[in-house]
Amino acid sequence: MQPEKFYYDNKIVRNFGIATIVWGIIGMTVGLLVAIQLYKPGANLGNQYTTFGRIRPLHTNAVIFAFVGNAIFMGVYYSLQRLLKARMFSDVLSKIHFWGWQLIIVSAVITLPLGFTTSHEYAELEWPIDIAITLIWVVFGVNMFGTIFKRRERHLYVAIWFYIATFVTIAVLHIVNSFELPISGLKSYYLFAGVQDALVQWWYGHNAVAFFLTTPYLGMMYYFLPKMANRPVYSYKLSILHFWALIFIYIWAGPHHLLYTTLPSWAQSLGVVFSIMLIAPSWGGMINGLLTLRGAWDKVRDDVVLKFMVVGLTAYGMATFEGPMLSLKQVNAIGHFTDWIVAHVHVGALGWNGFLTFAVLYWLIPRIYKTNLYSKKMAAFHFWIGTLGILFYAIPMYWAGFTQGLMLKEFTAEGMLKYPSFLETTMRILPMHVMRSVGGGLYLVGVIVMAYNLAKTMLQGSLVSNEAAEALPLEPVYVKQNTDIWHKVIERKPIRLMVLSLLVILIGTFIELMPTMTISSNVPTIASVKPYTPLELQGRDIYIREGCVNCHSQTVRPFRSETERYGDYSKAGEFVYDHPFLWGSKRTGPDLHREGGKYGNAWHYNHLMDPRLMSPGSIMPNYDWLISQELDTTTTAAKIDAMRKLGVPYAAGYAQKANGDLDKQAQGIAENLSKDHIKVKPNKEIVAIIAYLQRLGTDIKANKTANNNQ
Amino acid sequence: MFKQFTENISGNQVYLITSLAIFLLFFIVVSIMLIRSRKDHNDYMSDMPLHDSFVKPDTTLS
Numbered sequence: 001m002q003p004e005k006f007y008y009d010n011k012i013v014r015n016f017g018i019a020t021i022v023w024g025i026i027g028m029t030v031g032l033l034v035a036i037q038l039y040k041p042g043a044n045l046g047n048q049y050t051t052f053g054r055i056r057p058l059h060t061n062a063v064i065f066a067f068v069g070n071a072i073f074m075g076v077y078y079s080l081q082r083l084l085k086a087r088m089f090s091d092v093l094s095k096i097h098f099w100g101w102q103l104i105i106v107s108a109v110i111t112l113p114l115g116f117t118t119s120h121e122y123a124e125l126e127w128p129i130d131i132a133i134t135l136i137w138v139v140f141g142v143n144m145f146g147t148i149f150k151r152r153e154r155h156l157y158v159a160i161w162f163y164i165a166t167f168v169t170i171a172v173l174h175i176v177n178s179f180e181l182p183i184s185g186l187k188s189y190y191l192f193a194g195v196q197d198a199l200v201q202w203w204y205g206h207n208a209v210a211f212f213l214t215t216p217y218l219g220m221m222y223y224f225l226p227k228m229a230n231r232p233v234y235s236y237k238l239s240i241l242h243f244w245a246l247i248f249i250y251i252w253a254g255p256h257h258l259l260y261t262t263l264p265s266w267a268q269s270l271g272v273v274f275s276i277m278l279i280a281p282s283w284g285g286m287i288n289g290l291l292t293l294r295g296a297w298d299k300v301r302d303d304v305v306l307k308f309m310v311v312g313l314t315a316y317g318m319a320t321f322e323g324p325m326l327s328l329k330q331v332n333a334i335g336h337f338t339d340w341i342v343a344h345v346h347v348g349a350l351g352w353n354g355f356l357t358f359a360v361l362y363w364l365i366p367r368i369y370k371t372n373l374y375s376k377k378m379a380a381f382h383f384w385i386g387t388l389g390i391l392f393y394a395i396p397m398y399w400a401g402f403t404q405g406l407m408l409k410e411f412t413a414e415g416m417l418k419y420p421s422f423l424e425t426t427m428r429i430l431p432m433h434v435m436r437s438v439g440g441g442l443y444l445v446g447v448i449v450m451a452y453n454l455a456k457t458m459l460q461g462s463l464v465s466n467e468a469a470e471a472l473p474l475e476p477v478y479v480k481q482n483t484d485i486w487h488k489v490i491e492r493k494p495i496r497l498m499v500l501s502l503l504v505i506l507i508g509t510f511i512e513l514m515p516t517m518t519i520s521s522n523v524p525t526i527a528s529v530k531p532y533t534p535l536e537l538q539g540r541d542i543y544i545r546e547g548c549v550n551c552h553s554q555t556v557r558p559f560r561s562e563t564e565r566y567g568d569y570s571k572a573g574e575f576v577y578d579h580p581f582l583w584g585s586k587r588t589g590p591d592l593h594r595e596g597g598k599y600g601n602a603w604h605y606n607h608l609m610d611p612r613l614m615s616p617g618s619i620m621p622n623y624d625w626l627i628s629q630e631l632d633t634t635t636t637a638a639k640i641d642a643m644r645k646l647g648v649p650y651a652a653g654y655a656q657k658a659n660g661d662l663d664k665q666a667q668g669i670a671e672n673l674s675k676d677h678i679k680v681k682p683n684k685e686i687v688a689i690i691a692y693l694q695r696l697g698t699d700i701k702a703n704k705t706a707n708n709n710q
Numbered sequence: 711m712f713k714q715f716t717e718n719i720s721g722n723q724v725y726l727i728t729s730l731a732i733f734l735l736f737f738i739v740v741s742i743m744l745i746r747s748r749k750d751h752n753d754y755m756s757d758m759p760l761h762d763s764f765v766k767p768d769t770t771l772s
Binding site: 079082083153155157158159222223224226227230231232233235236237239240241244245248249252266267269270273274277491504507508511512515 | 723725726728729730732733736737740741743744747752753754755756757758759760
């Protein structure tokens with residue numbers, strides 16, 4: 001049989017590479033801006049579009065889906081072609097994939113600062129963009145499987161299994177976490193509410209980390225590390241075990257984001273157990289990577305690419321050891337909601353994803369441009385400043401997390417909270433926030449130097465858009481061999497591999513999600529919990545628009561330190577009308593679930609206008625635009641109708657009367673404010689958000705009053 | 711022994727035990743696959759990234 005000549009498509013790899021660098025710089029710059037706002041709120045540039053709550057999701061989406069996303073496609077398009085010895089299935093699909101993905105990112109850059117958000121973390125983009133993501137993901141899948149079908153290599157290397165698992169699992173996660181009922185062109189409500197919505201979100205959220213930030217990168221590691229070190233992967237057997245165990249276990253771990261909440265305790269336990277088990281396959285992968293360098297450690301001293309890989313793998317090992325530790329309830333009680341989690345995430349993002357991406361870029365760009373790297377010194381500088389940046393970022397954040405987590409739990413000998421003011425704990429950690437932004441700044445400088453270095457590399461070489469290659473075609477009919485057993489069969493059957501991967505992730509998904517979704521005893525209802533009034537509902541949507549959930553949780557955990565500070569711990573039945581849930585994942589400010597009735601309307605008005613008037617030293621930004629902007633009441637009827645469809649018990653025909661009630665309640669608040677010499681028209685947005693804040697957590701209080709009166 | 715397990719499982723703990731049992735079974739199946747895999751095939755697979763372009767006929771297994 002004669003070898004066939006064909007050409008690898010390097011242009012698409014280059015395009016995704018450039019997009020990785022450009023979006024990386026943008027995403028990290030936005031990250032630096034939000035980091036500075038956490039000690040200098042005036043750094044919001046004085047307007048709503050660049051304020052923390054709106055652009056923190058822009059930062060996370062930009063680094064996850066734009067920087068890491070493009071890097072994944074760069075790595076996949078390069079390695080897939082070579083491992084399968086075939087050009088990508090369709091150049092047109094490659095182009096649609098590339099430009100479609102960039103358009104999705106641009107739409108995120110536009111809509112998130114404008115306040116169009118679903119509020120689900122890492123899934124903030126609204127429903128039309130969700131549909132676009134689905135379509136582009138399908139294009140990617142067709143292109144990938146098309147290439148697999150026309151391959152010249154019978155067996156699929158382990159990297160490709162990771163790519164297939166990524167494709168299929170992200171599709172499932174994205175679709176299930178995008179069950180939304182549209183209200184208008186860029187606004188929707190999630191189908192699930194409260195506890196159920198929280199479970200779906202964190203099943204998604206954790207597995208976005210697993211199947212977007214981890215599995216495709218492990219695939220890239222299994223391809224690029226052997227290439228870089230010029231030696232085969234340490235253990236192929238370990239890679240099989242690593243792959244199946246990792247995808248099986250990861251899918252169950254989501255509930256560790258919801259420990260001590262109102263999620264049924266069996267689901268919490270399930271999340272904890274599987275999170276701890278996760279350490280085994282994670283470290284299996286890390287060890288397999290590091291041991292691939294056996295006998296090549298001398299190269300690490302001189303080769304900056306391998307340096308990036310070693311630190312990246314070490315960061316992966318640290319983050320995947322820390323994750324299970326943070327899932328232990330006792331550790332989680334201190335670490336959750338604090339900067340500890342921010343440190344944990346960034347060790348993974350900056351170390352593992354960032355450094356692996358840089359290694360691949362430094363290795364790949366000179367090769368497809370048939371030249372040498374422009375400056376090794378600059379690359380070495382990037383490595384050191386990047387490593388320092390990670391340390392300057394992570395260490396202060398760990399310190400801040402421990403400090404604040406412990407301060408919030410400390411009692412005096414008399415049994416009173418030692419730091420009853422949340423703000424006092426925040427002010428204690430501000431120096432650490434300053435240092436963190438220095439660390440982030442160093443890291444960003446490194447990336448900019450890399451961009452310059454790679455741009456110069458590209459300019460001194462010329463792109464080999466179509467790289468010639470040769471390989472033997474596959475035999476048209478496969479002759480089965482006696483040794484074709486077990487995994488060897490799966491490796492040459494891509495669809496079987498995909499279906500098996502799908503089955504593996506669906507087992508965990510069903511056992512974990514279905515009982516909470518279907519068994520009513522898992523979410524006990526409370527008679528006194530009533531739907532939000534139209535004004536409160538509108539206020540809630542402003543709360544979502546402004547991204548308040550990025551800094552304020554709405555779930556009081558059953559600790560004495562929390563019930564003393566905030567009030568009664570949260571119950572599952574309180575959230576049954578919350579489409580979406582707004583429990584949050586970080587307390588930069590205090591929990592707000594029992595905020596209702598704690599302060600007067602005037603306090604909230606002044607606090608939103610300038611938080612430092614009421615809480616000197618606060619790092620919350622001014623929300624003065626809420627005072628000048630008018631509430632859009634044209635959407636009220638559609639919102640009530642949508643809520644009715646989702647099962648919220650508003651009376652039939654109430655949608656048409658809702659604005660009447662809204663005006664009445666707004667008038668009442670405006671009159672109440674006027675008693676404190678605050679003149680505000682009832683049709684302003686601030687009135688709606690005050691109504692919502694005053695409602696928070698009061699249904700239970702009403703219940704207690706009713707019981708006491710009996 | 712199993713009677714002791716089943717009698718002591720209360721309420722929703724059945725989900726937890728079932729999940730662990732499913733994983734154990736899955737893990738055993740994968741382990742058997744690994745034990746039964748052949749060394750020459752494993753070597754061939756692990757060398758794959760190092761052979762980008764031309765494949766020598768004597769290194770192809772199928």
